[in-house]
Every structure is written in structure tokens, then in C-alpha cells.
Amino acid sequence: MDENKNVPSAEELEQERTALLEAKQEEVRASVISEFGFDEELDTDKIDKAVEKEMDSRKKLSEAIGQKIKYRKDAEDLRAKAIPPIKPEVKIDPDEVGKVVGVQVNEALEKRDLDSLDYPDELKTEISKLAKLQGMPIKKALKDPYIVFKIESYEKEEKVKEATISRTHKSGSSKEFDINNPPAFDPNDVEGSNKAMKEWEAEAKKRGF
Numbered sequence: 001m002d003e004n005k006n007v008p009s010a011e012e013l014e015q016e017r018t019a020l021l022e023a024k025q026e027e028v029r030a031s032v033i034s035e036f037g038f039d040e041e042l043d044t045d046k047i048d049k050a051v052e053k054e055m056d057s058r059k060k061l062s063e064a065i066g067q068k069i070k071y072r073k074d075a076e077d078l079r080a081k082a083i084p085p086i087k088p089e090v091k092i093d094p095d096e097v098g099k100v101v102g103v104q105v106n107e108a109l110e111k112r113d114l115d116s117l118d119y120p121d122e123l124k125t126e127i128s129k130l131a132k133l134q135g136m137p138i139k140k141a142l143k144d145p146y147i148v149f150k151i152e153s154y155e156k157e158e159k160v161k162e163a164t165i166s167r168t169h170k171s172g173s174s175k176e177f178d179i180n181n182p183p184a185f186d187p188n189d190v191e192g193s194n195k196a197m198k199e200w201e202a203e204a205k206k207r208g209f
Contacts, residue, residue, distance in 0.1 A: 028054050036118065046118050057112030064108045068101040113138040123154055159207055179209050 032050045033040055040047065075094035110131070114124055117138075131141035141147055160179065183196035 025051065025055065028058070032116075050116055050118060053115045054112070057108070057115055061105070061108045061112060064101070064105050068105060071101055110138050117142075119151070119154060123150055126150060156208060163207060179204060179207070 029047060029051050032038065032047055032054060036046075036050065038047050038050075072094070075092065078092065079094075114128055117124060117127070119127075127138060127141050127147055130136075130144055130147060131138050134141065134144075142151070182200050183193065
């Protein structure tokens with residue numbers, strides 16, 4: 001067995017060291033705002049939720065990395081001692097241990113990426129299924145045409161909901177905008193009907209429909 005395969009590279013050791021560093025909430029918050037393009041004042045709830053998920057994911061990842069380092073150290077100690085077993089016992093194969101822990105670390109990273117998404121559980125489930133089916137990471141699955149379509153549809157629905165909620169809080173008697181109900185044409189009020197239709201079309205265009 002080639003023992004050099006079990007020796008981590010300098011890059012891997014640096015990645016482990018970085019993962020084990022305690023994340024500061026301020027840094028994580030800044031990273032979340034930058035990555036998802038949140039507005040610090042308008043998206044407070046979304047930011048707080050994403051920061052909480054990221055901090056929890058980093059904690060779990062740190063624990064998985066710590067376990068990996070422990071297994072590697074145990075394996076190195078076993079090789080250094082090279083004491084023949086007195087009686088038959090279960091042998092620890094450092095290669096297999098490394099593979100298992102590596103899979104666990106990758107799963108923790110994928111779960112962290114999935115949990116950090118501010119989408120409903122149904123959409124997250126579809127993203128996760130596609131990633132597993134295609135054997136690709138979550139971040140790459142987000143670029144799949146089907147997933148892009150599902151995300152755009154969800155975001156459009158959210159915009160309509162937010163616009164509806166916003167209008168309910170405004171004073172006045174203006175009619176709420178409904179993309180599925182354009183204004184009807186009134187032959188007795190051609191000018192008024194044309195004006196209402198133009199206003200509806202302008203509002204639809206502004207909302208991205």
C-alpha cells in the first residue's frame with residue numbers, strides 16, 4: 001500500500017486549518033449580504049436566517065474536519081508503532097477511513113450550501129435531487145436550465161406577493177394590480193379604457209412580466 005496517498009498536501013492542510021478557524025458572525029453576515037445581494041436594511045430577516053444557517057453549517061463542518069484529522073493522526077500512530085496484533089482483530093485501513101470521512105465532509109459542505117439557499121423546501125428538494133442524479137455539487141445544479149427556470153418562477157411569484165402586500169398597506173382606493181386580470185375594454189369609455197390598459201401594461205413591465 002502506498003502510504004504517501006494518505007499524506008495530505010499543503011493545500012489540503014491549509015483548507016483544514018481555515019475550516020477549523022472560528023467564524024466571526026460579522027464576517028459571515030458580510031459574506032452572506034455580498035453573495036446573495038441582500039439589502040442590509042430591507043432584508044434583515046433573510047440575512048439573519050442565512051447567517052444562522054451558515055454559522056451552524058460551519059460548526060458542523062469544523063467538527064467533521066476535526067474528526068478527519070483525528071482519524072489521520074490515529075492511522076499515523078498505528079503505522080509508526082507497527083505492533084503486530086496479538087490476536088485477530090478488526091483492522092483499520094487508513095485509506096478506507098479517509099474515503100469515508102472525505103464523503104462525510106463533502107456531504108456536510110453540500111448540506112451547508114443547500115441550507116444557505118433562501119428558497120422553499122420544495123424547491124430545495126428539487127435542487128438536491130438533480131445534484132445527486134447528475135453527480136454534481138449544489139452550486140453547479142443551481143445553473144441547470146430547469147432549476148434556473150424554477151427559481152425565476154419562484155422569484156416572480158414572490159415579487160407579486162410582495163407587491164400585493166405593499167399595496168394593502170398604502171392608503172387610498174387604487175385597485176390592486178393583478179397580472180391575470182387586465183382591465184376590461186369599455187366601449188362607452190374608450191379613452192378611460194385605453195388609459196387603464198396602458199397603466200396596467202406599464203405596471204406589468206415594471207414587475208418583469
